[in-house]
Amino acid sequence: MTSALYHTFGCKLNFAETSAVASRMERLGIRRVQAGEAPDLIFVNTCSVTGEADKKCRQAIRSFNRRFPRAAIIVTGCYAQLKSEEAASLPGVVIVAGNDRKGEIGRFVADFLESRRKTVDVIPAKDIRRFSPSCSRGDRTRYFLKVQDGCDCWCTYCTIPSARGRSRSATIRQLVSQAEEVVAQGGKEIVITGVNIGDFGKRQPDLTPEAPREDFLSLIKALDNVAGIERYRISSIEPDLLTDEIIEFCASSRAFMPHFHIPLQCGSDTVLRLMRRRYDSALFRDKIIKIKELMPDAFIGVDVMAGTRGETIDEFNRSYDFIESLPVTRLHVFPYSERPGTRALEIPHIVTQEEKHRRVEQLTALSNRKMREFAGKYVGSTRPVLLEHTRPGQPMSGFTDNYLKVRLPDAPPSTDNTILPATLSELLITPTGEPEFLATL
Ligand code: SF4
Numbered sequence: 001m002t003s004a005l006y007h008t009f010g011c012k013l014n015f016a017e018t019s020a021v022a023s024r025m026e027r028l029g030i031r032r033v034q035a036g037e038a039p040d041l042i043f044v045n046t047c048s049v050t051g052e053a054d055k056k057c058r059q060a061i062r063s064f065n066r067r068f069p070r071a072a073i074i075v076t077g078c079y080a081q082l083k084s085e086e087a088a089s090l091p092g093v094v095i096v097a098g099n100d101r102k103g104e105i106g107r108f109v110a111d112f113l114e115s116r117r118k119t120v121d122v123i124p125a126k127d128i129r130r131f132s133p134s135c136s137r138g139d140r141t142r143y144f145l146k147v148q149d150g151c152d153c154w155c156t157y158c159t160i161p162s163a164r165g166r167s168r169s170a171t172i173r174q175l176v177s178q179a180e181e182v183v184a185q186g187g188k189e190i191v192i193t194g195v196n197i198g199d200f201g202k203r204q205p206d207l208t209p210e211a212p213r214e215d216f217l218s219l220i221k222a223l224d225n226v227a228g229i230e231r232y233r234i235s236s237i238e239p240d241l242l243t244d245e246i247i248e249f250c251a252s253s254r255a256f257m258p259h260f261h262i263p264l265q266c267g268s269d270t271v272l273r274l275m276r277r278r279y280d281s282a283l284f285r286d287k288i289i290k291i292k293e294l295m296p297d298a299f300i301g302v303d304v305m306a307g308t309r310g311e312t313i314d315e316f317n318r319s320y321d322f323i324e325s326l327p328v329t330r331l332h333v334f335p336y337s338e339r340p341g342t343r344a345l346e347i348p349h350i351v352t353q354e355e356k357h358r359r360v361e362q363l364t365a366l367s368n369r370k371m372r373e374f375a376g377k378y379v380g381s382t383r384p385v386l387l388e389h390t391r392p393g394q395p396m397s398g399f400t401d402n403y404l405k406v407r408l409p410d411a412p413p414s415t416d417n418t419i420l421p422a423t424l425s426e427l428l429i430t431p432t433g434e435p436e437f438l439a440t441l
Contacts, residue, residue, distance in 0.1 A: 002030045002113065005039035005071075007064070009057055010047025012193045012235050014077055016144035017102050018045045019136030021076075024106045039071050041109065042092075046077035048163055050337035054079050058090060065092035072112060076102055078163035084122040098122030099149075099164050103132045125150075128165035130205050135178040141388040141398075141417050142233075143187045147175055147219065148194030152202070153238075155265075156276050156343040157308055157336060164195055168203040172214050172222045183228030188417060189386055190223075191233045198241025217245050224253045230419055231386060231401070236261040236303075239287050240279040247287070251294035258295040259403040261332075262287065263303035267322030268315040271308060274347055281322050292327050299374070299403040300328040304363055307356030308336035309347035316359055324366060329374045331367035335360050368433055375404060375435035378424050385422040385439065387415045400424075406439045415441070 004025055008018040021043060022032065033039040042064050046057040057079045064073060073092040080087045081099045088096045094116075095108045101121050108119045134146045148169040151161045182190060194200070200216040207214065216237075223232060232255050237246075239262050250256040262284075266272055269280045291298050304323065311319070323331065335356045338345065351359075383400040387408065396411035406422055408415075422439040430436050 002040045003033040003037060004030050004041040004043055005033045005064075005068075006043045006045075007060060008045040008077075009053060009060075009079075010045070010049065010077065012144055012191065013146060013149070013195060014045045014047060016136055016146050016193055017132075017134050018043070019144070020134035020146075021045075021102055021105055023136060024103075025109070028106050028110060030109070038068050042068065042071045042073045043105075044073065044075050044077070046075060046079035046087075048078035048082050048159060050334075051339070052337060054083065058086075061087075061090045061093065065090075068092075074105060074109065076105065078160070081122060081125060081163045082159065084120055088118075088120045094118045096120040096122060098128075099125070100128040100130065100132065102134075125162055125165040129168070131168045131170055133170055133174060133178065135182065137185070137187065141187075141386060142189040142191055142231075143182045144193050144235075145175060145178060145182075145190050146170075146194055147192055148197045148200045151196040151199070153196065153278065154276065154343070156274065156347070157305065157339065159339045159342060160195060162341060166203065167196055167199045168205060169194070169200045171204050171207050171211075172219050174206065175219065176222050176226060179223055179226040179229055183226065186417065188229065188419060189231040189233070190229055191235050192220075192223075193235040196238060196241070197234070198237045198246075216241070217243065217249060220246070220249060220253070220256060224249075224255050230255055232256045233259050233403075234261070236263060238263060238278070239284050242287055244290060247290050247294060257401050257403070258298035259401070260291060260298060261301040261303075264323070265303060265305045266308065266311065266315075267304075267319035268311070271311050271315050271319065274310040274344075275305075275308065276343070285322075285326065288326050288328060297378075297402045299330075301330050301332060302326075302328050303332045303334065305334050305336050306359040306363055307351035309344045309351070310349045311336075311351055312349060313355075320362065320366070323363070328370060330371045331363055333360050333363045333367065372429070372435055375427055375437070378404060378437070379427050380424065382421050382423045384419050386419050387411055387417065389413060389416040398422075405434065405436045407436060408439050408441065411441055 047053040072094040074095040075087045076097040080096050084096050150165040150167045152167045201214040385398040387396050387398045395409040397407045424437040424439050426438040428436050
């Protein structure tokens with residue numbers, strides 16, 4: 001039986017799409033490779049968010065070819081979409097599939113296994129019209145439901161619109177039935193994912209023209225009614241698309257968790273304008289305050305980009321002070337990366353690598369402090385935890401509703417995939433600096 005190894009870079013959406021491809025391959029009789037076994041096929045789902053990401057993808061492909069010279073390599077994802085010829089020239093690569101072609105990979109593989117014919121099938125992102133659905137179980141207990149793809153925003157530092165095309169999405173009916181399938185498979189938690197999910201409903205290729213328009217609020221209301229799914233998490237939503245109605249609905253909903261991830265990128269209005277972001281710091285603060293008013297225990301993760309063009313030291317300090325003043329939980333800090341073809345390259349002011357590194361460190365230290373302050377408030381409290389099996393010999397673990405990581409040494413394996421109240425008795429700091437609770441049922 002043909003075996004395949006799957007390797008994914010980048011965002012939650014990529015991971016969701018990889019598991020969807022793996023499920024389709026299984027239906028074709030292609031199984032996941034066992035540990036220590038040499039695979040026949042290697043599937044690499046790539047990322048191109050930074051120059052470093054491109055490099056890591058090339059390195060991984062070359063390394064797989066050295067380790068498994070007889071394996072046929074399939075490359076897809078944003079690096080393959082943006083640099084298909086380069087990807088096709090790498091050793092061992094037999095198939096390069098664009099972001100819009102992930103659904104066809106099974107056919108390309110069947111064709112290759114029969115004829116050894118190579119395939120490079122990548123259409124320009126601007127011509128991508130259809131929405132490729134995917135809903136799949138991650139490697140733990142939660143499922144990833146892709147509701148939207150592509151983006152129309154063209155922030156000056158970003159290549160994603162060039163890699164994933166225009167904003168488009170599934171229909172509510174399609175997504176509700178996928179959520180019902182998750183229930184049928186015993187799933188309890190779904191992470192709603194996409195590129196710019198707040199833009200849900202803008203273009204729906206499968207919705208008939210006469211059908212009423214759909215939007216993100218109507219989607220989450222419909223999903224909240226799917227009996228059997230006990231938890232939803234919104235993977236990431238743009239601040240200007242996170243309306244007060246959405247926040248109010250999540251606060252009063254049955255199953256939407258007090259957990260938000262909102263890209264800020266910078267706390268300076270001058271830099272936000274240079275980035276062509278569609279909000280200012282005042283709007284961002286209002287959203288955070290609104291969330292905390294209605295859900296005081298909410299976990300709020302925030303994306304921040306350090307050292308983008310135009311971010312002078314004064315603007316950085318202004319940004320830092322703004323972020324420090326916000327009641328947010330954790331920062332995801334990224335160093336700005338020059339991307340070919342982006343409008344940011346027209347901005348004259350450049351931050352040195354050294355200074356960029358210093359700003360990343362300063363923001364990361366701020367994030368660690370905020371995360372510990374947040375976690376510290378919950379020592380001794382009891383919160384619902386979705387218990388997950390971990391590796392053999394390891395204790396059960398899981399996340400609270402407000403996304404605190406918990407370890408439960410006394411929980412029996414039979415509690416896997418159940419939601420139980422747990423007392424967060426002791427706060428530990430892991431070797432990676434992450435807070436984690438020891439808890440009891
Ligand atoms: S909103 Fe901006 S940063 Fe996000 S994917 Fe779209 S263009 Fe990129």
